[in-house]
Amino acid sequence: MRKYVIMGVQGSGKGTQSELMRRDLDLTHIGVGDILRWHVQQHTKIGALVRRTMAAGELVGDDLVESIVRERLQQHDWNYGFLIDGFPRNVRQAEFFLESYDIDGVIHLDLPDEDVQKRVLSRRLCASCGMDYNLISDRPEVDGNCDVCGGDLVPRDDDTPEALAARLRDYYEKTEPVLELFRRKECVLTVDARPEPGAVQDAIRSGLDLPPYRR
Ligand code: AMP
Numbered sequence: 001m002r003k004y005v006i007m008g009v010q011g012s013g014k015g016t017q018s019e020l021m022r023r024d025l026d027l028t029h030i031g032v033g034d035i036l037r038w039h040v041q042q043h044t045k046i047g048a049l050v051r052r053t054m055a056a057g058e059l060v061g062d063d064l065v066e067s068i069v070r071e072r073l074q075q076h077d078w079n080y081g082f083l084i085d086g087f088p089r090n091v092r093q094a095e096f097f098l099e100s101y102d103i104d105g106v107i108h109l110d111l112p113d114e115d116v117q118k119r120v121l122s123r124r125l126c127a128s129c130g131m132d133y134n135l136i137s138d139r140p141e142v143d144g145n146c147d148v149c150g151g152d153l154v155p156r157d158d159d160t161p162e163a164l165a166a167r168l169r170d171y172y173e174k175t176e177p178v179l180e181l182f183r184r185k186e187c188v189l190t191v192d193a194r195p196e197p198g199a200v201q202d203a204i205r206s207g208l209d210l211p212p213y214r215r
Pocket of ligand 1: 054
């Protein structure tokens, strides 16, 4: 069983790379931001608690996020392993995580700031099924509509220049120290996130000694 954490600044391609790994490696992808967005869309109690914080690009409280991760991992639908994305985001979350789970590797997608803004502001999400698009690199076949379900493509609430600035600040202040902690304890593989997705996936697989990515 393999257990990985995938980290990187907003727009570095964590969701895309997780999907390419999940497909043939039988890994369960656990996207903490996706779970929180689901709660917001479904108007659950948790959704009401986190909606404003998320739209402002700020981090949701540790207790809540930790309980979501604990419950998600207790579902045990990850017999062949998991790939967790969006967690841990600060040192407290990392310590909580390492108390309960040993991990095989941390994938760190490295993207310079000048590319972050360009990528994030062109990101779109299907309002119905949650599929990700990018108006520069991954356009839908029909402008404004999802290729899978035809739903409307909308920007994420937190993909505004203001929220992006808040998220980048948090990333450098709170998430970078997590990488330092992991570097001391675990294997951290840093990969250049600028090339096209397949090339990034090739670099991840060769760095982690995984079977090659088949296009
Ligand atoms: P993401 O999809 O990973 O960019 O996450 C979207 C938003 O969800 C973040 O800007 C935070 O508001 C919230 N979030 C996701 N993961 C965490 C976490 N580990 N800790 C706190 N807030 C989180």
